[in-house]
Amino acid sequence: MRLDVVSIFPEYLAPLDLSLIGKARRDGLLGLHVHDLRDFTHDRHRTVDDTPYGGGAGMVMKPEPWGEALDHIAGQGDSRPTLIVPGPGGTPFTQAMARELAQQDWLVFACGRYEGIDERVYEHARSAYDVRVVSLGDYVLNGGEVAVLAIVEAVARLLPGVIGNAASLVEESHEDGLLEYPVYTKPAQWDGRAVPDVLLSGDHGRIARWRHEQRLTRTAARRPDLLHASATLRGDDLPGEL
Numbered sequence: 001m002r003l004d005v006v007s008i009f010p011e012y013l014a015p016l017d018l019s020l021i022g023k024a025r026r027d028g029l030l031g032l033h034v035h036d037l038r039d040f041t042h043d044r045h046r047t048v049d050d051t052p053y054g055g056g057a058g059m060v061m062k063p064e065p066w067g068e069a070l071d072h073i074a075g076q077g078d079s080r081p082t083l084i085v086p087g088p089g090g091t092p093f094t095q096a097m098a099r100e101l102a103q104q105d106w107l108v109f110a111c112g113r114y115e116g117i118d119e120r121v122y123e124h125a126r127s128a129y130d131v132r133v134v135s136l137g138d139y140v141l142n143g144g145e146v147a148v149l150a151i152v153e154a155v156a157r158l159l160p161g162v163i164g165n166a167a168s169l170v171e172e173s174h175e176d177g178l179l180e181y182p183v184y185t186k187p188a189q190w191d192g193r194a195v196p197d198v199l200l201s202g203d204h205g206r207i208a209r210w211r212h213e214q215r216l217t218r219t220a221a222r223r224p225d226l227l228h229a230s231a232t233l234r235g236d237d238l239p240g241e242l
């Protein structure tokens with residue numbers, strides 16, 4: 001998979017050199033290109049923002065450097081990339097979207113700052129890209145860079161060969177609409193607290209049933225919205241109380 005990221009803070013993407021994502025890059029599973037938006041400006045101050053038409057607070061990112069940067073990147077390959085613009089006004093990012101993006105062979109990320117990017121850039125980009133505005137959640141970050149780190153990590157770990165043990169992907173929170181069960185390791189007693197007996201029983205059927213109950217209880221307590229969504233999908237009657 002090829003990834004391009006455009007930002008005025010290219011150093012923000014340095015963590016993509018670390019851990020499993022860094023290894024995937026060194027193994028050739030991921031090609032990452034980080035671009036400095038200011039390299040596509042032509043004035044002495046390398047200006048990327050200006051005041052908003054119509055007034056209002058803050059600054060808006062100018063269309064010219066974005067247009068040039070996106071044209072330059074799209075011209076580097078022969079397939080049609082997906083352009084992801086992180087922003088609080090986007091479609092919520094989910095595990096299902098991560099799975100969908102993991103099927104693409106080229107993702108380009110445009111990191112906005114300030115009050116956002118001039119709207120005409122989105123229209124312009126649609127001629128060369130499938131454009132998606134994606135939100136990490138209902139809160140406001142200072143720019144798209146942190147969102148890109150999260151999205152790239154969620155997507156890249158789904159690529160074949162990136163995670164050593166593919167089985168560990170199957171039982172995760174959000175893979176089937178429920179949160180994960182609690183996990184324990186040695187010692188069996190710590191701080192006056194015991195590991196639940198069932199996990200030491202060696203009875204795999206009982207363990208599986210216990211884990212499933214834990215997932216339901218946890219999802220009901222922390223994310224009742226998920227429980228309702230997955231029960232509705234399966235056509236289940238929901239228990240009155242969990």
Ligand code: ADE
Pocket residue numbers: 086087088134135136137138139140141142143144147
């Ligand atoms: N940029 C600013 N806020 C954001 C959010 N919530 N999600 C994604 N990108 C953002």
